[in-house]
Amino acid sequence: MQKQEVRSPQSANLAAFWTFLIVVAVLLIVAILNAPTKGGPQVMESLSTYLNEVRKSALPFILVIGIGAVIIGILAGRVVRREWVDRKRRGDLLIGFLFLLPYLFVTLTFVLGVLLFALYISFTQYDIFTSPKWVGLQNYALAFRGLTDPVRKDFIQGLYNVFWYALIVVPVQTALAIALAVLLNAPMRFKQLFRTIFYAPSVTSSVVITLIFIWFYLKTGYLNFGIAKVLGVFGIPWENINWLGDPRGLFQLIAEPMGLRIPSEQWYLRGPSIAWMAIMFQNIFTTAPTFMIMFLAALQDVNPALYEAASIDGASGWQQFSKITLPLLRPIILLVTVLGTIGSLQVFDQVYLATQGGPLGTSQTPVYLIFSEALGKLGPIHMGYAAAMAFILAAIIFIITYFQRRLLERGTQSY
Amino acid sequence: MKKRWFILMCAVVIIAMIMSACATGNATNTTAPIEPTSAAGEPTSVPEEPTTAPSVDETQPAAAETGIPVTSGECPVAVEEGATITFSGWGDDTEQKIYRDSIDRFQTACPGVTVDYVPIPDKFQDKMKAQMAGGTAPDVFYVDDQLMTAFSPSGQLLALDDYMSEAGVSREDYIPQLLTIFTQDDKTYGLPKDWGTLGLIYLPEAFEAAGIPEPTADWTWEDMREAAKTIADGGQMGGFCMNADWARFAPIVFSNGGTFVSDDNQTATLNTPEVKQSAQLVADMFTEKSLVRASDVGASWCGEAIGKKLVGMTTEGGWMVNFMKQNYSDVDWKAVQIPSGSVSRADIIFTNAIGVNAATKFPQASAALAIYLTGEENQGEIVNTGFAYSTHPTQADLIQDPNDKAISEGGLLEDSRVAYWGPNTGKVNDLVSKAIERVFLGDQDVDQSFEQLQEEAQAALAGQ
Numbered sequence: 001m002q003k004q005e006v007r008s009p010q011s012a013n014l015a016a017f018w019t020f021l022i023v024v025a026v027l028l029i030v031a032i033l034n035a036p037t038k039g040g041p042q043v044m045e046s047l048s049t050y051l052n053e054v055r056k057s058a059l060p061f062i063l064v065i066g067i068g069a070v071i072i073g074i075l076a077g078r079v080v081r082r083e084w085v086d087r088k089r090r091g092d093l094l095i096g097f098l099f100l101l102p103y104l105f106v107t108l109t110f111v112l113g114v115l116l117f118a119l120y121i122s123f124t125q126y127d128i129f130t131s132p133k134w135v136g137l138q139n140y141a142l143a144f145r146g147l148t149d150p151v152r153k154d155f156i157q158g159l160y161n162v163f164w165y166a167l168i169v170v171p172v173q174t175a176l177a178i179a180l181a182v183l184l185n186a187p188m189r190f191k192q193l194f195r196t197i198f199y200a201p202s203v204t205s206s207v208v209i210t211l212i213f214i215w216f217y218l219k220t221g222y223l224n225f226g227i228a229k230v231l232g233v234f235g236i237p238w239e240n241i242n243w244l245g246d247p248r249g250l251f252q253l254i255a256e257p258m259g260l261r262i263p264s265e266q267w268y269l270r271g272p273s274i275a276w277m278a279i280m281f282q283n284i285f286t287t288a289p290t291f292m293i294m295f296l297a298a299l300q301d302v303n304p305a306l307y308e309a310a311s312i313d314g315a316s317g318w319q320q321f322s323k324i325t326l327p328l329l330r331p332i333i334l335l336v337t338v339l340g341t342i343g344s345l346q347v348f349d350q351v352y353l354a355t356q357g358g359p360l361g362t363s364q365t366p367v368y369l370i371f372s373e374a375l376g377k378l379g380p381i382h383m384g385y386a387a388a389m390a391f392i393l394a395a396i397i398f399i400i401t402y403f404q405r406r407l408l409e410r411g412t413q414s415y
Numbered sequence: 416m417k418k419r420w421f422i423l424m425c426a427v428v429i430i431a432m433i434m435s436a437c438a439t440g441n442a443t444n445t446t447a448p449i450e451p452t453s454a455a456g457e458p459t460s461v462p463e464e465p466t467t468a469p470s471v472d473e474t475q476p477a478a479a480e481t482g483i484p485v486t487s488g489e490c491p492v493a494v495e496e497g498a499t500i501t502f503s504g505w506g507d508d509t510e511q512k513i514y515r516d517s518i519d520r521f522q523t524a525c526p527g528v529t530v531d532y533v534p535i536p537d538k539f540q541d542k543m544k545a546q547m548a549g550g551t552a553p554d555v556f557y558v559d560d561q562l563m564t565a566f567s568p569s570g571q572l573l574a575l576d577d578y579m580s581e582a583g584v585s586r587e588d589y590i591p592q593l594l595t596i597f598t599q600d601d602k603t604y605g606l607p608k609d610w611g612t613l614g615l616i617y618l619p620e621a622f623e624a625a626g627i628p629e630p631t632a633d634w635t636w637e638d639m640r641e642a643a644k645t646i647a648d649g650g651q652m653g654g655f656c657m658n659a660d661w662a663r664f665a666p667i668v669f670s671n672g673g674t675f676v677s678d679d680n681q682t683a684t685l686n687t688p689e690v691k692q693s694a695q696l697v698a699d700m701f702t703e704k705s706l707v708r709a710s711d712v713g714a715s716w717c718g719e720a721i722g723k724k725l726v727g728m729t730t731e732g733g734w735m736v737n738f739m740k741q742n743y744s745d746v747d748w749k750a751v752q753i754p755s756g757s758v759s760r761a762d763i764i765f766t767n768a769i770g771v772n773a774a775t776k777f778p779q780a781s782a783a784l785a786i787y788l789t790g791e792e793n794q795g796e797i798v799n800t801g802f803a804y805s806t807h808p809t810q811a812d813l814i815q816d817p818n819d820k821a822i823s824e825g826g827l828l829e830d831s832r833v834a835y836w837g838p839n840t841g842k843v844n845d846l847v848s849k850a851i852e853r854v855f856l857g858d859q860d861v862d863q864s865f866e867q868l869q870e871e872a873q874a875a876l877a878g879q
């Protein structure tokens with residue numbers, strides 16, 4: 001008798017209908033919880049004042065999400081109707097989603113909902129305390145205005161800086177991590193001790209490391225002292241550099257002895273500044289060991305028989321490394337490069353602690369700019385502009401990661 | 416093989432997750448110390464709360480610690496029955512102690528009001544904005560220009576004028592310049608709780624070694640330059656210490672008759688001859704090496720350069736008193752009021768206020784607290800601790816330390832002013848620091864740099 005009930009299309013339709021309702025309701029609740037309304041005590045006083053405000057200013061947002069919710073609901077309903085007839089798959093489906101439910105709700109509310117909120121806000125002018133005002137693509141245009149108007153170069157300069165950062169930091173730290181991993185994978189004494197020592201910078205708080213490096217980089221700090229001592233042996237005079245406060249660019253330093261002057265209007269020809277390269281160095285120091293651990297883990301997985309066979313065939317150590325180790329590490333190299341690039345493009349805490357974007361904006365980064373605009377550090381709160389910059393950055397990261405994958409995945413599966 | 420890859424990938428993912436978790440954990444715990452950051456050559460070396468001393472030595476018994484004197488205080492405003500209000504401000508242990516004592520005095524004056532003091536020593540402004548947006552902000556809290564910009568245009572702050580007249584307090588009771596920031600549409604949204612300014616700080620021994628007379632209260636910037644050059648030429652220490660910092664630059668501009676922005680906060684006035692003349696003085700001093708930056712001599716800020724006897728002179732504020740007492744008690748230093756320029760003698764004023772949340776359930780009690788804390792009675796008690804200056808001109812003589820008093824005199828001059836230019840103040844001032852930095856670097860001359868600054872500042876004033 002039960003079997004009959006199960007097989008009846010009516011109950012499947014009913015289940016599909018309920019699924020549709022639940023999906024739409026949950027998504028709408030998530031949308032309402034993340035509705036782009038103004039904040040402030042008058043709105044947040046009670047649920048009804050909040051809902052009132054949602055009705056007043058966030059209906060278009062709810063409407064768009066609502067349409068999306070209906071589409072997703074229909075799709076989910078169709079899946080449920082198809083699966084419902086099979087008793088086992090029905091059970092799996094129910095139990096699966098039951099287990100997922102708490103996490104799913106949290107993710108939807110605090111990740112997806114916030115994401116949609118930010119996307120909406122990026123098309124508006126919003127200072128938290130007044131209702132968002134729709135301005136279309138103005139915020140996005142504003143971010144790129146630095147391309148034509150040198151007065152508003154903040155975001156463009158930030159992007160320029162992080163591109164140099166990624167271009168220098170990612171290859172160097174990856175190479176360094178592979179080198180460290182291969183060295184520590186070799187049979188030697190006190191291997192564990194060295195692993196611990198090399199890994200130490202990665203487990204130390206980046207705040208502590210930054211503070212130590214600030215001292216290290218002082219004009220009267222250890223770095224200048226050390227360089228002066230070493231050069232002093234050869235009789236070369238050394239003029240102390242205020243490492244974290246020197247905006248002279250790499251190309252500028254190369255060009256100036258040749259009598260070429262790069263004016264400050266053409267800052268984009270100057271290359272990464274001394275201050276910025278100092279931060280890069282510090283970042284390589286802290287993240288290379290993190291990735292070293294990944295490479296070490298991957299190296300454990302390389303079949304020793306391969307090296308044995310290669311050495312019988314007369315392959316040198318370098319050949320073994322370049323023909324066996326490196327190709328086998330390729331998936332991890334991909335992972336490390338992608339993670340490294342994303343991390344580089346999002347660099348924030350070193351800048352926040354060490355330079356606050358200075359000197360002369362040469363260590364300005366998009367995330368630091370987003371932070372200061374969103375929190376109104378130097379003026380009114382520009383949540384919309386900050387959100388727009390965040391989405392531009394996310395798009396750039398997505399594109400770069402996509403091409404990196406295509407480039408590095410080619411030929412990965414040949415072993 | 417496949418399975419192994421799977422396990423490896425899982426391990427990698429787990430490691431990555433742990434790392435990212437660690438990373439975020441760190442990021443949320445970041446506390447940015449003010450002094451080491453300025454070591455990095457960053458021009459903004461004005462402390463976040465510039466009007467107050469960095470901290471007071473625990474062993475220095477502040478007057479307030481000797482017990483709360485019985486005051487004959489009356490409650491300024493008739494308060495609601497059984498009101499409970501929350502009060503938040505930044506501040507280290509010293510400031511918290513001073514405000515706990517102040518609240519005790521208030522509760523004696525206004526019995527029946529319960530004040531819940533919730534100090535927020537770090538990231539105060541960020542936290543207040545988040546709390547305000549969520550509707551959980553305290554009833555009474557410190558207000559600075561950043562919070563004024565964020566809160567007052569949308570009406571999150573309570574206008575205090577009605578309560579002030581009920582209490583018999585008028586705007587004239589306060590030092591007039593202090594109210595500039597906290598006034599909008601002729602209404603008062605915050606009452607100044609303390610203020611600070613800059614004075615000329617110097618080491619007498621530097622002048623003795625150079626064989627020149629010590630600075631006097633009628634010095635001009637040119638006198639300062641001469642002395643700085645003589646000291647620097649001696650080769651023992653730097654002459655005058657100044658970073659590429661708008662706040663240290665402002666008194667020179669003001670005293671030469673210039674300003675950063677026009678009075679209506681609409682037009683930048685940073686390419687005027689007065690401003691360029693001031694910048695030229697700084698640039699020339701830098702070229703002739705009579706002016707050094709703190710980082711040039713190996714200090715994190717100019718106050719420390721004085722403490723370490725690396726420079727002969729600098730411009731700093733009242734916070735030097737406790738800083739030197741605490742860290743360099745054996746160094747003999749002195750202060751005179753700020754030198755005068757070609758037009759007048761004028762100083763920069765820093766100030767913060769106490770404001771009331773417009774959504775408070777107890778507006779009477781909250782306003783009473785704000786008025787009481789900034790009132791003459793309580794300010795008199797705070798001045799006695801040496802912690803901050805009173806915001807009432809009548810109490811200027813209460814400052815006890817002679818150096819502190821000399822510094823404060825600059826702020827009481829008629830032409831002294833607050834460097835506040837409306838909502839985009841922070842951006843304009845930051846741009847000024849950058850323009851000075853470009854000049855120091857030799858990247859541009861004063862003309863180029865300040866013409867560029869004028870354009871940038873104008874764009875910043877126009878909003879986005």
